[in-house]
Amino acid sequence: MLIGIVAISFSSIFIKWSDAPASVQGMYRLLFTSLLMLPFARPYSGAAFALRRKDWLMLGISGVMLALHFLLWMGSLKYTSVASSTMIMALEPVFIMLGAYILYKEKSTSSAILGLGIAIIGVVFIGWGDIGLSADNLTGDLLSIGGTVAVAGHLLIGQKLVARMPSYLYSLIVFISAAAVFCVYNLLSGIPFFDYPPREWGIFVLLAVVPTVFGHILFNWLLQYASATTVSMNILGEPVGASILAFLLLGEQLTGLQWSGGVLVMSGLAVYLYAGRKKAVKVKEALPSAS
Incomplete structure (x- = not known):
């Protein structure tokens, strides 16, 4: 979880450094990640052939949602600051908690909801000093909200x-699907595929290796051991890491209120995870031991 949080915190920095369209960044980010994963996919070929038609349909939808997330959220960083965009992204657990309740009847404890509330307040503190009333900031905020809903789905x-199915196979198929969606989007929009300087290609590779391999793939793997709500709560650490990196690498200034918000985010995250751990222990104790 900690490795994943640090890795995805670099995502907004690399995106800010790039001058390429968000759809091109997203396409090569997912394409290069898929190429890195393919040599290790052979052991999962049997599981791929065992997938049902419904599974392939859901994998395709998941890929479309991931592509939409990258397109909207990466695009938001062209209009607003790292702190504002990642602050809105931290609302992801709210959408997932609602979706998990509606789709899976998954309920959260009062302690978990308290932790979520503390973390959300902290995230608001982080972005408070950076949210403006300009048209660009508003556009960036709306794009980030759309990207948040998409990644929740x-x-x-x-x-x-x-x-x-194995999380590795899930990640690979979804990444290829999302890359294909970006390819079609760029083709229809007339966006060039190859006319970019070497610096941009280096950023595309960094986006694939750091926040995708060590971020998204790790979070997909964690879905085998934790709920989507719990995994998304760990992504709340991104505004803290991204804001610190933006301060160090981009010169984006942070106020005392924003630093305090970072402390609240991590505190809320700790409360949420502790509540989930207590719940898991109670369930384990309630199960009869096999003898």
């Missing part, structure tokens, strides 16, 4: 699918 579908 992606994770909820993933929670269902990784219960029946």
